[in-house]
Amino acid sequence: MALLKVSFLQMSKRCLLQCGICWKPLSKLSVHISPKMPPCDFIPERYESRPYNHILEIRKQNFSPLVSTYFQKPLLLHQGYMQWLFDNEGRRYLDLFSGIVTVSVGHCHPKVTTAAQKQLGRLWHSSPVFLHPAIHEYAEKLTALLPEPLKVIFFTNSGSEANDMAMLMARSYSQNADIISFRGAYHGSSPYTFGLTSVGTFKPKIANGSSCQTTMCPDVFRGPWGGNQCRDSLVQTIRKCDCTPGCCKANSQYIEEFKNTLHTVVAKEIAGFFAEPIQGVNGVVQYPRGFLKEAFQLVRERGGVCIADEVQTGFGRLGTHFWGFQSHEILPDIVTMAKGIANGFPMSAVVTTPEIASSFAKHVYHFNTFSGNPIAGVIGSAVLDAIKEDGLQENSQETGSYMLLKLAKLRDEFNIVGDVRGKGLMIGIEMVQDQDSRQPLPLKEINLIHEDCKDMGLILGRGGLFSQTFRIAPPMCITKQEADFAVEVFHSALSRHMEKRAKGKF
Structure with missing residues (x-):
């Protein structure tokens, strides 16, 4: 000794x-x-x-x-x-933990760092009223990774800001007010998105985010229904399940709860529905297979648009697909993204269809001094290159x-x-x-x-x-x-x- x-x-x-x-x-x-x-x-x-x-x-x-x-x-x-x-x-x-699911390709990744340093020596900032190749090249590269008709980008600086804009976009397009999100959801901490966020720790005591309603989160582990065949994961819950192949009873029961929300707490026509493909802040909560596909259809029947919050799930993190919504076999009307988009640099984006973008432009004049600056464009592009070239x-x-x-x-x-x-x-x-x-x-x-x-x-x-x-x-x-x-x-x-x-x- x-x-x-x-x-x-x-x-x-x-x-x-x-x-x-x-x-x-x-x-x-x-x-x-x-x-x-x-x-x-x-x-x-x-x-x-x-x-x-x-x-x-x-x-x-x-x-x-x-x-x-x-x-x-x-x-x-x-x-x-x-x-x-x-x-x-x-x-x-x-x-x-990657700085709260933000450092996507690696801390100080050499390719991203070199690209940022090079641009810092050229031009830090202009503003959206001027053209700059970096952000335009990035927009072309990013939209190529999204399915039609998701081809119009609005650049912003944070996930909260992106979801804030998506809320305004959904309301201006639908001309309705009510927006639904899951209990346990986290969509930001701006005055608007506080209404969407449904985690008690983040809820302020003062008035915020009007016309936002929550619905039961279809959590097959902690929720009232769920079994060992429900979710899109290699690992299922330990709860017993008597579902038959192709028929998930838990999904049907959670859909009934979603319908109940539509019948009781919102107007006959709604603005939209926000969903993370997998809930992040709530502890990586997954829904039953097929739930979002049915929920999206119900929302559209009420005149609402469907928003996928890809702030934590996007850019290849889920492995099987580049975007989380693809694993649910759905096509959102609006996609929001941040965090891993620029490996820690403050950047985010809202991507939507030409139809919704045109409607938004008729009702709202949007301007953001810092959105889509040259450094953001270069870093965002370098992140996409690293994901592809490094096989991430x-x-x-x-x-x-x-x-x-x-x-x-x-x-x-x-x-x-x-x-x-x-x-x-x-x-x-x-x-x-x-x-x-x-x-x-x-x-x-x-x-x-x-x-x-x-x-x-x-x-x-x-x-x-x-x-x-x-x-x-x-x-x-x-x-x-x-x-x-x-x-x-x-x-x-x-x-x-x-x-x-x-x-x-x-």
Whole structure:
């Protein structure tokens, strides 16, 4: 033991971190050995900015009190490279959350970085009243990836702004007011989109987003109906299902609830219906197969338009298709996109049909000073190139499926893992008190598992109405070796947690 202690002390802390070993005093080492972190040939620069405590003080004094942070001791991030993040002390983390599902092709992806740097030396900003080749070339490239008649683009700067415009567009085209969204949906935090967003944490106490109504989310795990044949995923719920092939009883029951919404809480004619192909903030919630197709038809019968919110699901993340709506075999009237569109640069877009665009122009004069600036065009184009040239949609399908199936095995081992679900590199792990009750695992326990994963070098996201779901949406360049590491870390964290539970610590 003494020799072991000496050998640890002789190694540098930096060396230990690069090897993926969590450095701790020997007396505090657990019997559990942290999984070994995969190698990374990138060496971060030395952190030379303000000390951690100074940064924390600025945060407390000068930032909005509404902006919360992960972890008891928030991470001070310094540098990123592809799927890796480095903090101010040089510690390395595998990023499974991508800045909230935003870094699509990798932190500081060389192709995107080079393109941005080159444009920065030419022209940062003009405005939409001038022509610039970058944004026009990008518009041509992006619309080529969308089916007819989705060919007219309005550039904006954030997902909230894109959905805000889509709401206005739906109302001006239909000349109706009511818009429906799912409970558990997150579509933004602007005064308009607050009405669409249906997660209590984000709902303001003051009046907002009038003429917005919610309908039951067809959640086949937590909702009243669902079984083990319902969703478009390699992993189904553990709930029993007596559906026959081609006939999903849960889908039929959720459609009846949707019809009930149309009959009771909205006017006879409506403006539209917003849906994420897979709910993101609510914890990667998937609907029964065929639900959106039937819902879209019902909405159109009422004079409304159908909007697909692709802010988190688009750009190849789901693997099987470039856009999430394609996996539902539907064609929206309006598509909104942001986040992964520009790998972290503030950019978003609304794409619609010529008919809806023309109607919108008759009723609304829209102008945005920063929309479609030259840098946005160059970065957006470089992201599309990286997705294609690096085979990232294919990797999302292959590596995402690989990770999803490995994570699903944890559900068989740990009773607090209630559900594992998702497509491609958009995965949710819903934590419960036990699988029979499906009641959310208490927040205190969720936080401890989250912290333990971070301490072993793994950054996970959080979601769900009770923050009970771990969200996995890494940069799409992640490898199977790194997926193995992630699963091993999560397994280790769950094992440690269950030991504490067995000792009556909760």
